[in-house]
Amino acid sequence: MTAPQSSGNLLHNLLLFGRVLRGLGMDINPGRMIDLVDALAYIQLGYKQDFYHACRSLLVHDKEDIPLFDQAFERFWRKHDGGWFDIGVPSLPRQKQQSERIITPPPLSDSAEPPEQDKADQGEAEEEDLLQILEVTQTYSDQETLRHKDFAELTPDELATIKLLIVSLAWHLGRRMTRRQRPGRGPTFDMRRSLRRNLRYGGEMIEWPTRKKKDKPRPLVVIADISGSMERYTRLLLHFIYGLSEGLDEVVEAFVFSTRLTHITRQLRNKDIDQAMHRISQAVPDWSGGTRIGEAFKRFNYDWGRRVLGRGAVVLIISDGWDRGEPELLGQEMARLQRSSYRLIWLNPLLGSPRYEPLTRGIQAAMPYIDDFLPVHNLASLQELATHLAQVSSRSRK
Amino acid sequence: MQTIESLQQALRNNLYIADRGLATAIFLALKLQRPLFLEGEPGVGKTEVAKVIAGLQKTELIRLQCYEGLDVNQAVYEWNYTRQLLHIRLMEARGERATEAELFGPEYLLRRPLLQAVENTKADSPVLLIDEIDRSDEEFEAFLLEVLSDFQITIPEIGTIRAEHPPVVILTSNRTREVHDALKRRCLYYWIDYPSFEKELEIVRAKVPNAPEALAKQVTGFIQELRRIELYKVPGVAETLDWTAALVALDQQALELNIVEDTLGVILKYQDDVIQIRGQQAGLILDRVRVNQA
Numbered sequence: 001m002t003a004p005q006s007s008g009n010l011l012h013n014l015l016l017f018g019r020v021l022r023g024l025g026m027d028i029n030p031g032r033m034i035d036l037v038d039a040l041a042y043i044q045l046g047y048k049q050d051f052y053h054a055c056r057s058l059l060v061h062d063k064e065d066i067p068l069f070d071q072a073f074e075r076f077w078r079k080h081d082g083g084w085f086d087i088g089v090p091s092l093p094r095q096k097q098q099s100e101r102i103i104t105p106p107p108l109s110d111s112a113e114p115p116e117q118d119k120a121d122q123g124e125a126e127e128e129d130l131l132q133i134l135e136v137t138q139t140y141s142d143q144e145t146l147r148h149k150d151f152a153e154l155t156p157d158e159l160a161t162i163k164l165l166i167v168s169l170a171w172h173l174g175r176r177m178t179r180r181q182r183p184g185r186g187p188t189f190d191m192r193r194s195l196r197r198n199l200r201y202g203g204e205m206i207e208w209p210t211r212k213k214k215d216k217p218r219p220l221v222v223i224a225d226i227s228g229s230m231e232r233y234t235r236l237l238l239h240f241i242y243g244l245s246e247g248l249d250e251v252v253e254a255f256v257f258s259t260r261l262t263h264i265t266r267q268l269r270n271k272d273i274d275q276a277m278h279r280i281s282q283a284v285p286d287w288s289g290g291t292r293i294g295e296a297f298k299r300f301n302y303d304w305g306r307r308v309l310g311r312g313a314v315v316l317i318i319s320d321g322w323d324r325g326e327p328e329l330l331g332q333e334m335a336r337l338q339r340s341s342y343r344l345i346w347l348n349p350l351l352g353s354p355r356y357e358p359l360t361r362g363i364q365a366a367m368p369y370i371d372d373f374l375p376v377h378n379l380a381s382l383q384e385l386a387t388h389l390a391q392v393s394s395r396s397r398k
Numbered sequence: 399m400q401t402i403e404s405l406q407q408a409l410r411n412n413l414y415i416a417d418r419g420l421a422t423a424i425f426l427a428l429k430l431q432r433p434l435f436l437e438g439e440p441g442v443g444k445t446e447v448a449k450v451i452a453g454l455q456k457t458e459l460i461r462l463q464c465y466e467g468l469d470v471n472q473a474v475y476e477w478n479y480t481r482q483l484l485h486i487r488l489m490e491a492r493g494e495r496a497t498e499a500e501l502f503g504p505e506y507l508l509r510r511p512l513l514q515a516v517e518n519t520k521a522d523s524p525v526l527l528i529d530e531i532d533r534s535d536e537e538f539e540a541f542l543l544e545v546l547s548d549f550q551i552t553i554p555e556i557g558t559i560r561a562e563h564p565p566v567v568i569l570t571s572n573r574t575r576e577v578h579d580a581l582k583r584r585c586l587y588y589w590i591d592y593p594s595f596e597k598e599l600e601i602v603r604a605k606v607p608n609a610p611e612a613l614a615k616q617v618t619g620f621i622q623e624l625r626r627i628e629l630y631k632v633p634g635v636a637e638t639l640d641w642t643a644a645l646v647a648l649d650q651q652a653l654e655l656n657i658v659e660d661t662l663g664v665i666l667k668y669q670d671d672v673i674q675i676r677g678q679q680a681g682l683i684l685d686r687v688r689v690n691q692a
Contacts, residue, residue, distance in 0.1 A: 027579055035430060042429045043402065043422070050402060053422035061582035063437060063573070063589045179467030180537060191479045192471070199486075199498065251576075302630065310574050311466075 010045070011037065017076050018059070024072060025279075026065055032058055048077075175215045176312040176342070186212025218314050218342060220244065220252045223300060225319030226284065227258035227291035233349050234288075237318055238280065242273055253308040256280075257296035258289040263304065291322055293362055294329035301336050315341040320350045323362030331365035338369040351375035399428065399454075413604045414443070414450040415597055423588040424451065433546055433567035435582055438590035441634020443601075444570040448527035451566060458524040460565070462511035464534035473538070474551055476508040502555035515565040516551050526565040532575045539578050546584055593635060595622050601635060606642045616653040617642050619687040621665065624675070627683075633665040641665050655681055 015033060022028045036058045043050045052073060060069045183190055193209040222241050226234050238256075245252040245268045254264050262284045270276035281287070309315070315337060323330055338344045346366070350356045351374065367373070399405045405428075406421040416424070424447065427434035436444040452459035462473060482501050489496040509517065515526040528542070545551060549561035569585060571577055593601065599618045602609065609617075621638045633641075641664045650657055658680050666672045675683075 027583065029583070032583070035432070039426050039430055042426060049418055050422050053419040054426060056419070057423040057426060057586040057588055061435065061579065061585070061587040066589060178535065179465070180469065180535060181467065192477060195477065195479055195482055195501075199496075199501070302628065306574055307576070 010040075013076075017055075017072075020072055020076060021059060021069065024068055026059070026068070027061070028059055051077075176218050177213045177215050180214045181211040182214050183209065184212035186210050188212075217248065217250050218312050219250045219308070220248060220316060221255075221308050221313050221341070222252060222316045222318065223255045223257065223261075223297075224317075225258065225291065225293070226256045226287060227322070228288045229291065229320055229322045230349070231288045238277060239273070242268055242276055245269070253304075253313075255300060255304070256284055257291075257293070257299075258286045259292050259295075260286050261296045261299040261303075262286075290324050291319075292325040293319060293321070293323040293366075294325040294327070294331075294333055297333035297337060298329065301333055301340075305337070305340055309340045312342040314343045314345065316345050316347065318347045318349075320348055321346075321360050321363035321366065323360065325362075327361040327365035330362055331369070334366045334369040338371070343371050344369060345372040345374065346370045347374050349375070399425070408454055409450055410604075412450045412453050414446060415593075415601050415604060416447075417597070420447075420588055420590065423586050427568075427586045428566065430586070431564060431566075433569055433585040435569045435571070435577075435585035435587045436590055437571045437573050437587070439592065439632065439634055440572050441636035442590045442592060443635055444590055445527065445529055448525050448529075448568040448570075451568070452525040455522060455525070455566070457520075457522040457566075458518075459527060460511050460515045460524050461527045461529060463529050464531050464538065466533060466535050468534050468538045470541070472510060473541075474510050474512045475553060476510065477502065478506045478508050482506050498555075504556065507553070507556070512545055513551055513559070515567075516545070516549055516561040517559055518561070518563060518565065521563070523563040524565045526567045528567065528569045530572060531569050531577055531581075532571040532573060536578065539581050543578075543581050543584065546581075592625055592632075595619065598622065598635060598638060602638060602642050605639050606646060609642050609646050610651050612652050613645060613650055614642060615691055616687055617645065619691060620653060620658070620683060623683045623686060624665070627675075627679075629666070629671045629674070630668045631666070631671060637665040653684060653687070655684055658684060 014036065018028050018033045018036075036055060039054045039058060040051075043054050045051060055073065056066070056069060060066055181188065183193065188211045190209045190211045194205065194207065197207045197209060198205050222244065224237050224241060226237075230237075241252070241254050241264075245254060245265070251265070252268075254268055256262050256264055264280050264283060267279035267283050268276050270279065334344075348363075399408060402418070402421050402425045405425045406416055406418065409416045409421065409424075423434060426432070428451075434447075436447060438444055448461075449459060485501060485506075486496045507513075511526070515524055518524050531539070531542075534542075546567060549564045550558055552558045567585075569581075592598075595618060598621070599614060602614045602618055606614070617638060621633055621641070625632050641661065644661055644664050645653075645657065648657065648661075659676055662672050662676060662680070666675060
């Protein structure tokens with residue numbers, strides 16, 4: 001990349017911007033940055049809106065990242081004396097002193113190395129500041145205060161049981177027929193192979209190879225209650241969900257709610273469990289808050305249902321059913337949820353107590369739509385869950 | 399098309415009203431020769447983009463509609479078995495034997511959309527529309543990734559076919575499923591939102607030119623209000639246009655409550671939504687629209 005002297009700053013700032021976005025958890029790789037530099041040749045840099053859209057169309061590829069990108073963009077490319085495309089943090093004078101370093105961009109290797117490692121100078125500190133400023137905005141919720149949860153390690157025993165359980169769950173969640181076909185004993189003729197095979201008989205069709213449908217494990221959707229009344233189970237639950245999303249072949253879509261519904265699938269996709277837990281704790285604005293189950297399910301049905309329930313998904317709700325919202329709303333949304341899922345399973349920690357009867361208004365409203373109502377108060381009951389799932393495989397409609 | 403303005407104007411001349419952002423994304427996709435990935439709710443005009451670009455460039459539009467289980471036979475190529483069998487019989491009748499090279503030659507090849515797009519021999523690049531990619535499955539996505547990276551297709555019996563003029567590729571998704579990041583990463587991404595009142599009105603005027611101005615305004619206003627209400631399926635621009643056309647066909651000069659109720663099915667596609675809006679709600683919305691536009 002040989003950039004003219006005048007655009008040296010811009011180039012440097014672009015790379016810095018890329019790093020900031022990467023720091024925010026966005027998927028930015030060097031290839032994208034090169035594309036962006038190419039793209040800038042085609043647009044008028046003086047026009048901020050075009051620059052913004054060029055950056056966005058090349059660097060963002062998920063609607064959910066757009067608000068985050070917008071905030072980062074606004075903060076980073078704040079209007080400065082020289083023009084809007086100068087960096088907003090007060091770094092301009094010092095950057096000029098370090099112009100030697102600025103013109104040579106950092107090596108564009110595939111590994112996204114943490115910024116601390118490649119150099120240690122003043123520019124570094126500013127970058128850190130910037131990252132910190134932006135770190136706060138990661139959840140983009142102003143009203144609700146972040147309450148960080150302490151996710152201590154589970155005991156090795158507990159972890160082992162969870163692993164065991166997940167293996168058996170994966171086995172029993174059931175499979176569904178896809179519409180993709182492959183060679184095998186099935187109802188449709190495989191014309192391509194038939195012709196090839198029968199060529200040797202001089203066009204007499206003697207062998208008729210067939211195709212069969214391919215099957216796949218059913219997708220699993222977990223919706224877990226993390227409100228105040230569920231607090232003592234939250235840690236176990238999150239580990240359980242993490243284990244599921246690691247252990248199953250299909251993507252597990254996971255949601256948590258107390259007053260609001262939060263999609264945590266992306267946060268779960270992390271090789272390191274502690275980092276995943278940290279990200280979740282950052283993303284969820286309402287730990288141990290009140291419970292509005294009906295409202296949360298409504299949000300799920302409206303915003304996510306069509307996206308995650310498409311292919312015969314099994315839905316696993318984990319909640320004690322203490323609802324402070326309208327029971328009518330809960331019933332209505334449960335009905336819709338049941339209609340659009342293959343199987344609706346409700347795990348209830350309270351069900352472990354021998355004296356418990358599902359009398360809360362919330363549970364009363366939800367009961368008619370639950371396919372399986374099972375206890376989940378300790379690890380032993382999780383194992384029972386797996387056994388149960390093995391016994392019932394298709395819904396008996398009420 | 400040298401500037402974003404001129405592209406935006408050209409789109410407008412072809413009856414497509416695009417935001418500056420969308421115009422920028424299309425412009426860059428053409429300049430950088432990268433696929434354009436358009437995501438948005440149903441009925442916001444994603445597919446239309448491909449059609450209008452093909453119109454602008456006066457090239458062919460090749461469309462591949464995705465579905466689960468879409469495979470090479472349907473997306474790339476298939477052998478014409480009937481003709482192959484006939485050929486075998488014919489040779490047999492002459493006392494000869496059909497050779498493999500004859501049977502698996504180009505004349506027995508059925509060209510499906512992806513092959514058509516790659517094999518194109520005309521001077522202009524065609525527009526390849528890969529519609530509703532979210533309906534396909536991971537297997538097809540992986541295959542597509544391969545095709546999009548080097549625009550070549552290998553048919554074992556014939557060889558590798560490389561695109562002389564790589565097509566302009568537009569992918570659309572209704573976001574019923576998360577498309578794999580690797581595929582999106584190859585593309586420019588643009589999220590098409592529901593339009594503002596002004597923009598939607600402009601679209602209605604452009605697409606249904608014979609609609610009375612008052613009606614166009616009221617319909618647009620009504621739909622804009624509906625989008626603020628929590629509905630299971632929010633009406634898109636396509637519904638606005640259908641509705642306007644329907645009302646024009648019914649000779650309406652302005653929105654009346656009874657006509658709104660009779661034609662709600664044009665814009666609301668779920669029974670729950672129809673029940674929620676019909677009656678009092680519809681009246682309230684209509685009043686608000688009338689007040690706003692008075």
